[in-house]
Amino acid sequence: MVRAYSELLQQEFGDQLGPIADEIIQHTVEGAKRMDNLLRDLRTYMQVSATDQQPVEEIDAGETLKETLLNLQPVISESGASISVATLPRVRIHKFQLEQVFQNLIGNAIRYRNSAPPHIQIAATLHDKSWLFSVQDNGVGVDPEFKEQIFGVFKRLHSNFECPGTGMGLAICQRIVERAGGRIWVESEPGKGSTFYFTIPS
Numbered sequence: 540m541v542r543a544y545s546e547l548l549q550q551e552f553g554d555q556l557g558p559i560a561d562e563i564i565q566h567t568v569e570g571a572k573r574m575d576n577l578l579r580d581l582r583t584y585m586q587v588s589a590t591d592q593q594p595v596e597e598i599d600a601g602e603t604l605k606e607t608l609l610n611l612q613p614v615i616s617e618s619g620a621s622i623s624v625a626t627l628p629r630v631r632i633h634k635f636q637l638e639q640v641f642q643n644l645i646g647n648a649i650r651y652r653n654s655a656p657p658h659i660q661i662a663a664t665l666h667d668k669s670w671l672f673s674v675q676d677n678g679v680g681v682d683p684e685f686k687e688q689i690f691g692v693f694k695r696l697h698s699n700f701e702c703p704g705t706g707m708g709l710a711i712c713q714r715i716v717e718r719a720g721g722r723i724w725v726e727s728e729p730g731k732g733s734t735f736y737f738t739i740p741s
Contacts, residue, residue: 542571598634600627600672604661607641611649618649618657625662628670630739636715641674643708644735648676653730669721669738676734681727689725712737 545567553561604627608615615622622645630637641661648659660675681689690713709723712735716723720740727733 542568542575545571593631597629597631598637600630600637600663600670603634603637604641607638607645610638610642611645614646614649618652620649620652620657620659622659622661625660627661627663627672628665628741630670630741632715632719632739636719640712640715640737643712644674647708648674648678648733651676651678653677653679665741666738669740672737672739674735675732677732680729680731681725681733682729683727686725686727690723 545564549561549564549568553564556564601624604624608622614620645659645661649657655677658677661673662675663670663672665671690709713723716737716739721738723735723737725733725735
C-alpha cells in the first residue's frame with residue numbers, strides 16, 4: 540500500500556512540489572519497492588523451509604531451465620547475455636525449487652557483470668552418486684574470503700546502488716539444495732568470473 544500510494548503521489552504531483560519534495564517521494568518509492576522485494580524473498584525462504592514433503596517423481600532439469608530462461612528473458616535481452624546449456628539430467632527435486640535455484644544463480648550472473656556482456660554456461664555431470672550442476676559466468680567474481688559469507692541471509696558484497704537485491708537469493712538456493720540432500724558452493728576469482736556448483740543425489 541505504501542508503494543502504491545507513493546507512486547500515485549509521484550504521478551499526480553511529481554512536478555508541482557519542488558525538487559526537494561520530488562527527491563523525498565522518489566526515496567519513498569524506492570524504499571517501498573525494496574521492502575516489497577525483501578518480503579517476497581522472505582516468503583520464498585519460508586516456503587522452502589516449510590516444504591517437508593519429498594518429491595515422488597523425477598523432473599527434467601533441462602525443461603525446467605528452459606522455463607526459467609523464459610521468465611528471465613527481459614533481463615537477458617537487456618544485458619545482451621549469451622547462455623550455453625549442456626544436456627541436463629532428470630533429478631528428484633520439486634520443480635518450483637529447481638526453478639528458484641536456476642533463476643537466482645543466472646540472475647546473479649547477469650546482475651554482477653563487468654563491462655563485457657554476460658556469458659553463462661550451464662552443465663551437469665554425474666559424480667560420486669550425485670548430479671553435479673555448474674553455472675559458470677564471466678562476471679566480477681567473488682573474493683575467496685567471502686565464499687562462505689555470500690550464502691548467509693541478508694549478506695551482500697555490493698551496495699543496493701551498485702547492484703539492487705535483497706541478499707536472500709543465495710540463502711534460498713542453499714536452503715533448497717541442502718533440503719534436497721545436496722550442497723552448494725562457489726569457486727571464483729575477482730575479475731575472472733565465478734562458477735557456482737550444486738549437487739542433487741542421483
